[in-house]
Amino acid sequence: DSGVTQTPKHLITATGQRVTLRCSPRSGDLSVYWYQQSLDQGLQFLIHYYNGEERAKGNILERFSAQQFPDLHSELNLSSLELGDSALYFCASSVGLGQGSGANVLTFGAGSRLTVL
Amino acid sequence: AQTVTQSQPEMSVQEAETVTLSCTYDTSESDYYLFWYKQPPSRQMILVIRQEAYKQQNATENRFSVNFQKAAKSFSLKISDSQLGDAAMYFCAYRSAFNNNDMRFGAGTRLTVKP
Numbered sequence: 001d002s003g004v005t006q007t008p009k010h011l012i013t014a015t016g017q018r019v020t021l022r023c024s025p026r027s028g029d030l031s032v033y034w035y036q037q038s039l040d041q042g043l044q045f046l047i048h049y050y051n052g053e054e055r056a057k058g059n060i061l062e063r064f065s066a067q068q069f070p071d072l073h074s075e076l077n078l079s080s081l082e083l084g085d086s087a088l089y090f091c092a093s094s095v096g097l098g099q100g101s102g103a104n105v106l107t108f109g110a111g112s113r114l115t116v117l
Numbered sequence: 118a119q120t121v122t123q124s125q126p127e128m129s130v131q132e133a134e135t136v137t138l139s140c141t142y143d144t145s146e147s148d149y150y151l152f153w154y155k156q157p158p159s160r161q162m163i164l165v166i167r168q169e170a171y172k173q174q175n176a177t178e179n180r181f182s183v184n185f186q187k188a189a190k191s192f193s194l195k196i197s198d199s200q201l202g203d204a205a206m207y208f209c210a211y212r213s214a215f216n217n218n219d220m221r222f223g224a225g226t227r228l229t230v231k232p
Contacts, residue, residue: 042223042224043208045219090162092220111160
């Protein structure tokens, strides 16, 4: 157990629907990162939150949104789902931000596998 | 933006032999960190090794070591005495030392270990 909890583990839904993926970071970690991994591909950076504030956006579609709550858990909302959104969605957490914090590793959750039919 | 390139989509090694996975990156930053992550069939992302860019000494973790060439922006992973359990996808990653410390990944190399 990495300490990063993601729910649900698996989710099957239909095109046009909306889903919410949830992430609880490791205790003490203030940063939450979301990544998308399509079949047999690398991890695409979606978005980064630090202590409730959005810090950076990557290749995140406008149909996707995220937030980090006061208790530091984060949710990734995916709407108007398309077949191409089927992927493994990872959440990762880390301590700190800025100078010196880059040495801290990202701890990954087990991922949420989304299948859009 | 920083980019990470892994030019070997697939590699194969005989059990007990040594294999080297390649990674290059592009950045204008002077301080950063480099990582290798392993993703076995379970899909869990597992940290293998970490290198600080300001350190000239190559990082080593048991059978895993890196060859870090800062001027060439190269960061290869050497696996010695390969074991069947080493079979996995390996991802090279770059993390900025500044600002948001975002981590960017390469496309991965699938390593097969032959008994």
